[in-house]
Amino acid sequence: MNIFVCVKQVPDTETKVTPNADGSFIETSSIKWIMNPYDEFAVEQALLIKQANPAANVTVVRVGSVKDTEALRTAMAMGADDGILVEAGDNLDSFSIAKALKGAIDKSGKSADLVFAGKQAIDDDCLQVPQILAQMLNLPSVAVVVGFELTGSTVKAKREVEGGALEVYEVATPCVIACNKGLNTPRYASLPGIMKAKKKPLAQHSLADVGVSDADRRVKYSGFRLPPEKPAGKKFDATDAAKQRDVVAQVVGLLRTEAKII
C-alpha cells in the first residue's frame, strides 16, 4: 500500500509576520518554519495505517523552498519512509501547488492508495489544495476529517459540519483525505527517529521536473500589508444627567459618520 502525505512548511505560530519590501509576500529571512499543524494529523494518520499494515510505505511530499526542510525531516523522524521535495518559492498559489504535488506523486512511479493532507495551512488559510489535488488525480476526497477507519479498500470518514454535527462518508480507495484537529494525537519524533530520518531517501525535483510552469499560476499575490493599527478609542463622559442627551446624539452621529456602522 502506498500512502502519500502532503505537508507544508509554515511560519511558527509565534512568528511576528511582516510584509517583504515589494509587498509580494511576507519577509521570510528570519522566520522559524514548522510543519503545518493540520499536516501533523495527516502524517500521524498515515503512520497509524502503517503500524497496522507494516508493508505500507509512507511518502511525504512538500512543495516549497529548500532553505529549510523542517517539515519533511519532522515527518520522516516521526516514521515516514521517504520524502519528495519539489523546490519552489514559498508563495505559490493553491493551483500550482496541487499540480506540483500531483506531478511529484506521478513521478514517484508509485500509485497512491491513499493521499492525506491537512485540511488547510495555517499561514494563508486557503483550504483548497487537497480538493484541487483530488480533482487533478481524479479521486474522491473528504475534507475536514475527524474520524477515519480503513477496512479493506473502504474508508469510513467522518467530517465536521456546522453545529458540531458529523457527516459520515464511505469512500473507496484510492482517495484524498484532508485532516482536521481531533482526528488523532500526533506522535513526537523520537531521538532515534531523528537520527534514522537522516538516512531516509529524499528525492528533490524542480517545478519544471513535475510539469509546473508560471503559466499555471491562477493567483498572483501583490500588496501584502499589515492590517492598519487600531486607532485609540474615544471616551464620552455622560455622568452628568443634563448632558446625556447631547452625548448620546454625538456618539450616534460618530457611529454613523465616522465608524459607519449604523
Next chain:
Amino acid sequence: MDFAISPEQKEIQELALKFARNEMIPVAQEMDEHGTFPMDIFKKAWELGLCNTCIPVEYGGTGFTSLDGVIISEALAYGCMGMNTSFMANDLALLPIVIGGTDEQKKKFLTPFTQEFRIASFCLTEPGNGSDAGGLKTTLKDGGDHWILNGEKMWITNAGYAHLFVVYATVDVNLKHKGICAIVVDPKTAGIVLGKKEDKMGHRSSDTRSVRFNNVKVPKENMLGGVGEGWSIAMKTLDHSRPLVASSALGGAWRALDLSINYAKERVQFGVTISKHQAVQFMIAEMAMKVEASRLLVYKAAWMCDQHVKNTEVASYAKAFAADSCMQITTDAVQIYGGYGYSKEYPVEKLMRDAKLIQIYEGTSQIQRLVIAREVLK
C-alpha cells in the same frame, strides 16, 4: 572556533523543548504542589530517547555526547527543574557504571535501561556527610562470596522508585578516600529500608528519601572497579555530571528570562508597559547576560568532556555560575512580577524555590569555589 550547535543538536533541542512545553509545563505547578512523582512523563521522555543519554551505543544507548546531554537537560529543565532532577538522577547513577564498569557489568546493568523504562539512584550523601563526601560512614564488609553493606544514605533522588542503586561505601573508615568503593545494589535486596518522602521547598515532584542498609548482601561482581577505586569513579562522575546539573540551572534561568520578558511587555504601570521602565530593563538585561554566560560555560564544560580534556575546573565554573545565576534570575523574575510573582498562581515563585536546590546539590556553590581555587592555585 564555532559557537553554533549542529543542525542535529538543534533538532534534538527542539524536540526536548516541544516536550517541555507540551508535557511538562502544563502540569508542573500542580505536580509541584502535590509532590506528585512524574512517572508518566518520565516514561514518555524515556520512550522518546530523552533519558539515559550517557549510555553508549554498544550497550543499546543513543551514544549521545555530553554536549547533546546538556542540550537535552537544559530544555527539559526549561519545562520543570524538579522533574528534570528525577530524569537526571538516572544519568548520575548510570555514569559510574559507564565510567568504572567492566564490559560485562555494562551489559548487565546498562542495557536493561535501554530495553525498558527503569529508574536509578546515586547514593553518595549521608546524614552526616554532605560536602565532605569522602568522610562517608557506610561500610562494606567481606562476607566471603558477597559483600555486606551497612549504613544510611540521605537525600537520595528517585529512591522510592529505583530499580538500581549505585552505592558508595568504605571497606575501612580509617582509610578515608582510599577505602571507598562504588557498588551496584538491587533495591529489592533484603535489609534495605526506605525513609519517607522528604517534604522539600522545591523540586517537589522529584522523589527524595533516606535509604538504610541493614546487613544487605551484595554480590561480589557488583563492585565497580576495585576496592578503593570508588572515590576516583565518583570524582570522574562529577566531572561529567556537573555540566549536566549546571544545565538544569541554565534551563530554569532561561524559562525565568522568557517569562519575565513576556510579562514585562504586558504589564502596564504609569501608562506604559513595565518593559519601558529602565529599572525593569536593567533587570532583564542582567538576566539575559547571565543566561548566555551560563550557557557558554555549561556547553564548554560538556564539550571538554567530549574532547577528553580534564574539565574539573570549568565544570565547577559552570555549576557555580549557572546555579548562582539561576537563583538571581529567578529571584528577579519574582521581583518583575511583583505581588503576582509571590503568588502560587503564577509560575515564577516555583522557579525561585527550584533554583535554590541547584546551589546546594551536586557540590554546593561554595564547594565549587573550593574546587576552582584548588585548581587555579595549584
